[in-house]
Amino acid sequence: MLALTLVGVCGIPGIVTTLGAFVGLVASGSWPVALLASVVCLPIGVLTCVVASRTVASFSSRGRGRLGNVLGLLGFGVLVLAGPIVTGLLSVLGDRGGLDTDRVGALIAGLSWTPVGAVWAVPGDLADGELWVGLVKLGIAVATLAALWLLWRRNVVAASVSPKRRAVSGRSGRLGWIGLAPTGPTGAGWARSLSYWLGDPRYLRNLVIVAVLPVLLAFALGWQVQTPIFAFVVVLPALLLGLVPYADVSYDGSAFSTLLATGIRGRDDRAGRLLGALTAGAPLVVVVTVVTVGLSGQWLLLPAVLGCGLGALLAGLGICALSSAYLVIPVPASGDNVFKRVPGQSFWVGLALMGFTLMAGVLTAPALALAIAAVVTGAAVWSWLALVVGLLIGVGVAVAGVALGGRVFDRTGPVLLERVRATSGY
Amino acid sequence: MPHRAPDAAPALALRGLVKRFGAKLAVDGIDLAVPTGSFYGLVGPNGAGKTTTLSMATGLLRPDAGTASVHGVDVWSDPTAAKRMIGNLADGVRLFDRLTGEQLIAYTGRLFSLPRDEIVARTADLIDLMDLREAAGVAVADYSAGMTKKVALACALVHAPRLLVLDEPFESVDPVSAANIEDVLRSYTASGGTVIVSSHSMDLVQRMCDHVAIVSNGRVLVAGPVAEVRAGSSLQERFLELVGGRTHAEGPAWLRQS
Known part of the structure; x- marks a missing residue:
């Protein structure tokens, strides 16, 4: 010591x-x-x-x-919020009689x-x-x-007397999401993916960010949230959440070989991963949308914001279904420190991610345009139209991503495994 | 899947497999025919190309040249059908280890589209067979090396494959479990299943296998029924004679105690 x-x-x-x-x-x-x-x-x-x-x-x-x-x-x-909390506290102090030296x-x-x-x-x-x-x-x-x-x-x-004395017995018979899943590769993939999204800090922290970001913005605005702008605060984190699994196979590590060994078809694998991410992400986006729109007091915009948020999430996931059939990036191994820096992040991967973000943005744009029309005119019909268009485009992109990504995956599966082995080293 | 009467095609047929990693020729034209119902041992020194060969045979690594087929189905042109017949235990790979042992087996069963009640029954059987009842509800990440090996083997068995490909199956597995698993594998081959096992342990191969191939530098040196390959001496002696690389037996002078 x-x-x-x-x-x-x-x-x-x-x-x-x-x-x-x-x-x-x-x-x-x-x-x-x-x-x-x-x-x-x-x-x-x-x-x-x-x-x-x-x-x-x-x-x-x-x-x-x-x-x-x-x-x-x-x-x-708390660390992420430290700045806003301090400024918030100071402003509260400031409200009561000015920020004097006393x-x-x-x-x-x-x-x-x-x-x-x-x-x-x-x-x-x-x-x-x-x-x-x-x-x-x-x-x-x-x-x-x-x-x-x-x-x-x-x-x-x-730690040195009883090094990580882990429980080697636990209640059996608790299959969790796996037990709920229907049989078949898509069901299995859905349950596995969902278990990881909700249990693995590497995925879970992204869900936390979606919940935290609106709070951050609210602080930044000094709780002046009764604006149409704040009603749309969920859209950007939803879009980014959809892009989280853009190289999803990397997170499997060499466990990907056990998956590849089952002869899974690309379509089933892609669909399982997409549905798992959607099951974890969509309810969160809906809840955050309802809360933030509620805070903004712009209930008229609720359908529009839902359309933009869910549309962005779906579009992102659809893009990922295709991109993760090509890309493998270095990521911390399962169980490793989530904040560990891993070497080998390449410039091109960063550029690709930027491209995906733009693409998801473009795909969300029609719904967003209709939503803006709703803000400007104040007519509910535009808001509902934004919901329909957002969902239609999102679902369309997701389905296309699974189909295309599946076909690519059938060809690239073994190449992905080789790259995972080379980049993760385990 | 029930085991059918022996068919004409061998359980596993490798023809002219070649794999090159950069400048190194890892597998240099391997031919192998593993007869249905045999217990086939694949032995060789470190870096001989055993794991690479098995990866190409099971559809995990695309060969530069050559073909692999399982019961007549080409692994690389019809991977889904071929892989349904294979149970694969790879050495040194992670599992989806956030899942518990039980979840992992149930997950693998679902990947092969087994009916749900069938999965429940098979999971219970496999957990008992591997003596993992106490740890069934624990995340695989918290398992010991031997327990991880056993749960990986359970996953390889859950869809009742016709061909089992096992890379170092008994490494760090306790002797009691190893004996139990040996019994199961023997009755499996007796009923028409085929096992191909890669191992460093000559004793294990001599005891369990009826066929053996000795691989070195990416080539098959000799292959056939164990009795033929041994040709009177022990498998260990025969192996050393073929592979070479023995240093003189006394060791360096400074290590000797008198």
Whole structure:
């Protein structure tokens, strides 16, 4: 653990943290007492940062239970929202009597008593002659470091004494989606794909983003959401969600060989994957649409937004049914850290993805145009027309994607397997 | 699928298979005829081309030249029909390991369009056969290497294939399970099923197989009934004699203790 701490301090994040701390040292340069205190406090501060990061890491590497995944995703969500939450809080503060220095000062004074802020406040307090306050805060800082260290040690000990003692018994007879699926390759593919969409963080996080993005935008707009623009907030995430499986075979890894070995026909494989993604994505898009349109108060636009959102999702999935019969990209392996960077993302794949996004956008455009007509005229008929057109185009693209992609897949299946083996290395 | 009377075509026929990876010729013209109902061993040193050959034979890797057919059905012109007859246990590939053992077998059964109640019955049988009852509801990602091998074998068996292609089937499988699986495979071949097994274990091949082919550098050195190939000596001796590569037996001087 000492070694890991040292490595943490010497690593780039550690060095940056130390540099940041030194800026504080320079700032306190004109008060000798503060300077003296900083010599003690800044190393404690840096160490606390490093040990905290290790402690968090030791939690996340403890097994990969479902709960761990959910917590990880929640943390991810909070992190994404950190900016808006802070600005939101500040604006709330600002609403009550302006953003004056008193309030910020009070906020900082409060923070300086918490484990996060205590250590950084000690030099200042000592310079102000608040000897006891400074000592108490130093105590808080040392206790924080000690608590983090003990927590980390507990996890390390737990991991080394009983390394990932996984449950090797579980209730049998629970087939989940597989049990619900009708027999046949399409049903099997649907159930497998759906199980992964709802259980594998590599897919699941995209669903989280669809739910989170409207909240993000609402924050950005300062909750001024009673506008037609906000009613359409779901369309872009729905479009991006449809494009998630644009190289779906990559996520199978070498398990794709067990699928190919069954002699599955391309059409069935494509249809299974598309339906699985649709079963996971469509209800979410509908729910988010109803909520956001409801918040915007533009109920007239509900059919139009549904048409655009579902149409975009279907069009994206249809494009993916074809593109994933050609493309294999490097992705984190199943069970790996979702945020792991994988080498070998090529420029051309990025360009292709951009092309797919444009294509999906173009395919959504007719429904969107009708929806805009509904906004402008305020006539419900345009709204309903947008729903019909959006769904028709979406379903058409999906069916065409399955048919074309299926034919391509029948030819490229073994090539895909070779590429998956070469890029994923497992 | 019930096992029919032996037909004219061999269970697996490979003709002139060639595969080149860049500059390396991995498989250099392999011919092999695996008779129906035989228990066929494929042995050879590391890198001999066994796995590559089996991948081409089962429709997973397109050969540069040559053909493969299963009971007379060409694997590469009619893959769906050919693959229905094959049960494939590949070595060193992942499974869809977020599924539980039970889900994975049920999923594979559905891929082959077995009736749902039939899938339920077969899944239960296979789980008992592989001694996986306790772990049936656990995600395959949490299985040990041996348990993963067993559930992969269960998936290869669920559609009652006529030809089983097993790559290193007993690696890290415990002895009790290995013995049980051996029994099942024997009764399977006795009833007309065909097994082709690739392995490093000469003892296993000599004990279980009635036919054997020795492969080295992408070529078949010798193939036929085990008794013929052995020609009086043990399979191990015969293998070393054909493949070569033995160093002198004492090992380096510094390793000797006296």
